[in-house]
Amino acid sequence: MPTREMADFLRSRRDRIRPETVGLPANDRRRAPGLRRAEVAQLAGISPDYYMRLEQGRSVRPSSSVLDALARALLLNPDERDHLYRLAQSEPAPLRRHEEEQVPPAVHRLLEQLDRIPAYVLNGRLDVLAWNPMAVALIADFAEMPRPNLVWYAFCDPRARSLYVEWEQMARHGIAQLRTATGLDPGNAATRALIDELTERSPDFRRWWDRQDVKGPGTGRKEYQHPLVGRLSLAYVGMLLPGTADQQLVTYTAPMGSPSQAALDTLADRLWAR
CATH class of the missing domain: 1.10.260.40 (lambda repressor-like DNA-binding domains)
Structure with a gap:
């Protein structure tokens, strides 16, 4: 209905x-x-x-x-x-709650193996469920966030606006994926609470949320102005994980020999030298 x-x-x-x-x-x-x-x-x-x-x-x-x-x-x-x-749909199929939040052990092992590639796992509303140290080095320490969620980070953490060169594009992309999550699971209380918080805290979120944009996982490029290694241009790939309700593995890479790859290598060297 x-x-x-x-x-x-x-x-x-x-x-x-x-x-x-x-x-x-x-x-x-x-x-x-x-x-x-x-x-x-x-x-x-x-x-x-x-x-x-x-x-x-x-x-x-x-x-x-x-x-x-x-x-x-x-x-x-x-x-x-x-x-x-x-x-x-008159009766949307409910998401399986145990699959929504728990990342399979094999995926955790994969994140460990991607030790020089930033990677993390998201659910449909862009909660960061698991990550590797390179993702922390590139973006932020998700464990220290009040809410480890990429849409929340975009609108509620001032570091995001300086980290992402095209912040508005990144933020609106996140909104579109969050909107998609509401269609997949309309009655999800955690998704509704996130939307309510962002609506209250951010005029930008309120304005763009009303545009009704939707988008699923995919590929693209993000530009970063990193405080330690400067400008990076990274290609991302979001891959839906089989056997889960809505989880996606996201990785960030750069062409071999490029300045962005050199910056990633510098981040990795700093990380593993500790």
Whole structure:
């Protein structure tokens, strides 16, 4: 059954689409940017009244064909489409709590073997569940954080704004993954408590949270201005761990012979010389 979360998500996607992007005239008078409800309904091939009920969170059960049509009409990317499907489920499958928090022993051993590569394990809301010493050397001592969570770190620890060269991009990426976690497990009390704390503490979080962005694990690049070794440009890979509810292993690497690899080597040498 559609929820208020789904209604808000649909509205946010509709507001982002310029009419001319989907072949509609843009020169008529509009009260707000984006598409009208009737236009989304037309593009999706459903009735305006049916779409209005979806966007109002009223009791209707959209079929897979309707959800696919809405995903096409709203130009959803794969992560957004998956999020829409999760929000539309009448009975979301609960996460297995013992798997959500406990990192398998084999993964702990893998972290130990990655002794010169920063690596850590996250759950869906970006709690840092396990890490190696190089991750601490690169980012922060997660054990000393009041809340070892990357979204919390981005908005509540002033060191994050100076460490990440593209802090806003990093912070918004974290929000998008946290939003995805709410679709996977809507009733999770720990996720709700984190969102409530960040909403209270950070105007930036409040503003970007309302954008309804969603994103899953993937690959990319982050730029750091490290207090000890200077500028680093590192490629990251987030890999979902099989046999767990939502855990991902994240590693950071640089091309061999690059200045960033030299900086990582310096960090590792300092670390293991202690």
